[in-house]
Amino acid sequence: MEIELTTAQEISETSRQYNLHSWSSQGGLKPKVMLGGQGIYFWDGEGKRYYDMSSQLVNLNIGYGNKKVIKAIQDQAERLAYSSPSFAIDVRSQLAKMVIELAPDNMQKVFFTLGGADANENAIKIAKMVTGRYKIFSRYRSYHGATYGAANLTGEPRRYTSEPGISGFIKFFDPYVYRAPLPFASEEAATSYYLSQLREQIIYEGRDQVAAIFLESITGSNGVIIPPKGYMKGVREICDEFGIMMVCDEVMTGWGRTGEWFAVNNFDVKPDIITFAKGITCGYAPIGGVIVSKEIAQHFDNNFLYCGLTYSAHPLGCAAGIATLEYYKEAGLIKQAKERGVLLGKLLEDIKEKHACVGDVRYIGLFSAIELVKNKETKAPLVEYGIDPEQTMKKIIGKLVAKGFYTYSHENSIIVAPPLIITEEELENAMAIMDEVLSDVDEMVKTK
Structure with a gap:
């Protein structure tokens, strides 16, 4: 392939002329x-x-x-560059099996997407389909993606342009102990405070109306806020009490970032749904996904799954994912x-x-x-x-x-x-x- 743009100045100026750059005012931009x-x-x-x-x-x-991942993409492109998601193909089946084997042991199946935002979009839909409820809780200091549903799920200022928002999205406060409104004697005391606030808010919103609580296992771009001791288990208990799905966004923390395959493993917690992307292919090819529990997987044995994407489980992404997971283990x-x-x-x-x-x-x-x-x-x-x-x-x-x-x-x-x-x-x-x-x-x- 011949590249016409040969100098850094040409590349930058052409980019300014023809590309819209994300999260930026375009006029004075010098990429x-x-x-x-x-x-x-x-x-x-x-x-x-x-x-x-x-x-x-x-x-x-x-x-x-990374030569291993690059070669996997090259080989897959020559063999089968695309297949509709309705087909079973080797790399699609193998990557799904590998994901489930590495996920918490209550997980059963995975729905592949292109990235983190559409993983969260589909997790919202799945939680609503399974529970028959419509309210979704997520935190103010959170980022779950910029597509419309994920932006409504997001709590921080990047959600503002998607407002007025979708009905049923409810925000609650992150256990941000460094900036807590009260001085706490211990992490456990902070946990007790934040959990009691969350539980009370659920009751006020209608305990039988809440489909899911979404939370980044560790709040990512909004400050790497690590939950205090007992917090994640406490959220799990609240979800169990009210029949709410616990959904952990592992788009940023999954695949080794925290020293565990998934960040939830640091807290000995098993969510109902895990969303992921980023580290499964490390950007070498786009892929993300929604991992669901055995109970959720069984629900869709007899109930229609209203989820679909043209590029779901794209062969190049699956090949890259397999090679990446293998490399994590080998290295x-x-x-x-x-x-x-x-x-x-x-x-x-x-x-x-x-x-x-x-x-x-x-x-x-x-x-x-x-x-x-x-x-x-x-x-x-x-x-x-x-x-x-x-x-x-x-x-x-x-x-x-x-x-x-x-x-x-x-x-x-x-x-x-x-x-x-x-x-x-x-x-x-x-x-x-x-x-x-x-x-x-x-x-x-x-x-x-």
Whole structure:
């Protein structure tokens, strides 16, 4: 294939002219050109190399240039590039079996989608079909996708353009202990408070009207908020009490990110439904899915499943998924994520201790966030929720990127989630850049 655009400037200018770039005002946009990548690094149009410390969108778990996955896609494209979802084909059957074998042992079947948003769309439909109810609970600090149903499921500001919303979507508060309205003596005390609030809200909404409670097993882009002790089990008990489906969004946390195949394994909880995407193919080809329990699978033995997508279980995505899951096992990446996570946690705690601008650090496996504040004592956020008129966070990310540390921020938190293949030396070197930039931010907060 011949590429007509040969310079970084041509690529960038053509992109500005013809592409609509997501989550951006288009007028002053100057998209960075990416020309290639290998391992945990990628390089831009000028040849500058970057540590990819967010795994792009927390999905590139195996890094760039994985030969096993690339070859699997190539081989599948030559053999059978497409098949309608109604057919049984080898890679479609094999990947489904592999997913169920790695999922919690109460799971039975999987419905494949193209990504996380449509996985959540179909999970909403499944929960409503099975329960016959219409209300869906999800949290304010959540992101579940940008399609219309997933955007209504989402709690944070990216939902606003989809409002007025769909009837029946109800929001509740995340157990965000660092910013809790009350001081808690322990994690268990925080859990008791948040669960009692959730249970009361369900009763007020009509306990027989609620189909599902959706929650990211660990809140992702909205700050890597890790549930306090007992919280996930408590949600499971509330769901059991009222006949509600517990749906865990593992789009970002599934497939090893937290040092377990699924984040729910950290909490010894078995949901009714798990949604996933991202790490199953690490972006090498699009695929996502909805994993359902044995009870839900049996429900559809005699009830019609009103779910369908032209590209559901696409052969190229399935081939990539098989190769990716095999590579996780061969390279021991799930265990490695947990081990590297110990080092990342130590580095983050050192940063928190050293820098006046760091209010909190949260981490599990290779999934973490650094929360920035104006004042550690008052916990005043560096930028207010949903408002950053001076583009403070964008400037901070710009400083990191200029020094070769690529990641993104959301509200007043910086995400740190490198590929699972990162070495200890690479992790230490990259975090040294973060340390350096946060020193600049310390000076910034002195003037605020």
